[in-house]
Amino acid sequence: RLTIIFNSCKCKEEAFKKLALWFNEIEEAGIESFRTVYRSIETHHPSILNYFNNRSTNASAESFNAKIKSFRASARGVRDINFFLFRLQKIYA
Incomplete structure (x- = not known):
């Protein structure tokens, strides 16, 4: 689902909303390995959301x-x- 968010979202706001829904799903699932990814994205989400400005990375x-x-x-x-x-x-x- 995370890949789908990165492939389908065209703007920051849309991606932010879908990431929030994804965060909720991860919390409900309770899978520890996903929680590590969750924490990493949560920590760096402003930088990650900048990807959706012009779809470029560093x-x-x-x-x-x-x-x-x-x-x-x-x-x-x-x-x-x-x-x-x-x-x-x-x-x-």
Whole structure:
């Protein structure tokens, strides 16, 4: 049902209402694994509802962040920060 909400809702208000109904269903079901998802969505719902503004996510930023972390891990012990940033720019720019 959560997938249906994300696929069918076109605006924040509609999604907010359907998420509220989904929250009620989760509370009634009493399934502990869903309660974890429930708490996570409840905590981050303002950010999650921003998805419905233009249906975009921050996945590209997260992917780039992961690439930078991987590059940092492969270049442990670098002392010349300017050269590190230069290499990072040349590889990922």
